[in-house]
Amino acid sequence: MARRAQHVALVLSLNKRFDRKVIEGVTRFVHESGSWSVFLEDDPTAKIPDFRRGHFDGVIADLDDPRIPRQVAGLTMPVVGIGGIESNCSLNLTVSTVGTHNRKIAELAADYLMRFGLHSFGYCGVPATTIDPWNRERQETFAQRVEAQGHACSVFSARYKPSHSWEQLQEAIRAWLDPLPKPVGVLAANDMRARHVLEACRRFGFSVPDDVVVLGVDNDELICELATPSLSSIVQGTEEIGYRAARLLNALMHRRNQQVTHILVDPVTIVERASTDLIATSNRVVADALRVIRQQACDGIGVSQVARAIGVSRSTLDTHFRREVGRSVHNEILRVRVNTARTLLATTDLPLGEIARRAGFCHAQYLSSIFRRKCGQTPGDYRRRAR
Structure with missing residues (x-):
């Protein structure tokens, strides 16, 4: 006799990219090891x-949907929440959760932007x-991370929703950006807010990335490519x-786990696009070398060819590069190639x-070896986490 399928409600939004990717993960589990009958509606x-x-x-x-915590509070059946619960939430909401590690996102962003000098x-x-803490966690951690290195961080606390006050929002972002020392590195709460920043920069004459370097979160490809210039973004798992x-x-429904559990999933990578394509150095040798590397690293260029392209000796290039960038020219070429491979694996x-061919590696085995050494995991494992 066949085992009865578990009847599971997915209270998620099909029109939100984040939720759709979460549903893909649920689907993978059901195909692998679950026997579920699933409730899921596309009508909000x-x-x-x-x-x-x-x-x-x-x-x-x-x-993160403000209607839902009240609906699931007090249910006797197992509930797993996607997102987080405020510590001062007025509801008696003791459910397990799986969510994004927002502090790791902010730390990744801060370290990435600080690398530009x-x-x-x-x-x-x-x-x-009043429901979710993700925006505040990213803001506080990002500010703490850059301030710990002696840098200033200005916070834009949005007062306007673009659907109601687009012009006021754009003017407010301009007024926020205008007095900040340039170039300034900006982490936006998500890709949509990053696009608002890019629109304000375009309208009011801030050059991206020379004046404002912009990084989003979610890697929503439609938003990232619609933006002008295209938006670099953090890929969440x-x-x-x-x-x-x-x-x-599944473990809760089968009584294998009775404890309230909170799981945080780390971000996967940063997909680099034009909004962070900054060369922040006054050293002409290094700036020219970085330009050549970004343009030709994946075409198989080596250190000697870079030196020849900018008209200096290899030893001169290495000396300047190590002093300004803190790593060798060879390692910079490798870093660009690995980042290209990461982007292609994720997208x-x-x-x-x-x-391997597009990223400038001679064959897949060499890419796998370098990738495991630099990223601590195989390309296949990385792709599964990123998709």
Whole structure:
């Protein structure tokens, strides 16, 4: 006799890219090891079921939607929340959660932007809510990280929602950016807010990335490519969040785990695009070398060819480069190639051999060896986390 399928409600939004990637992770778990009957509605007004009549065995719910915590509070069935719960939440909401490690996102962003040699930084937030702490966590951690290195960080606390006050929002971002020392590195709360920053820069004459270096979060490819210039962004492990939420709920439904558990999933990588394509050095030898490396690293160029292209000896290039950048020219070429491979793994379905070719590696085995050494995991493991 076949085992009864578990009836699970996915209270997530099909029109949000983050939620869709979470659902992909849930789907992967169900295909691998679950026997679930799934409730999922695309109509936002119908996505929350009537739990009193649905006979559900478990729930995976988006806690960042302000309507949902009140709906799942007090349910006797297992619930796994996607997102976080405020420590001062007025609801008695003791459910397990799987969410983004927002502090790791902010630390990754700060370290990345500081690598450009910047001394001025800003965080562009979204209007605060009473439900989730993610925006505040990213803001506080980013500011602490750059301030610990002796740099200033200015915070834009949004007062305007673009759907209601687009012009006021643009003027407010201009007024925020205008007095900041340039170049300034800006982390935006998410890709949509980063696009608002880029639009303000374009309208009011701030050059990106020469005046303002902009980094978003989510790597929503539609938003990132729609932006002018294209937006660099942090890839969250959203599918991994869905997979681990489904695995946790399955354990709860089968009584294998009775404890309230909170799991944080680290960000995967940064996909670099034009909004962070900054060469922040006054050393002409290093600036010219960095330009050549960015343009030709994946074409197989070596250190001698870089030196020849900018008209200096190899020893002169190495001396200047190590003093300004803190690593060798060879390691910089390798870094660009590995970053290219990371981007292709995260954003395409290309086979590893083709990725190796496009990233400037002679064959897939060499890419795998270098990738494991630099990233601490195989290309295949990295791709699974990123997708």
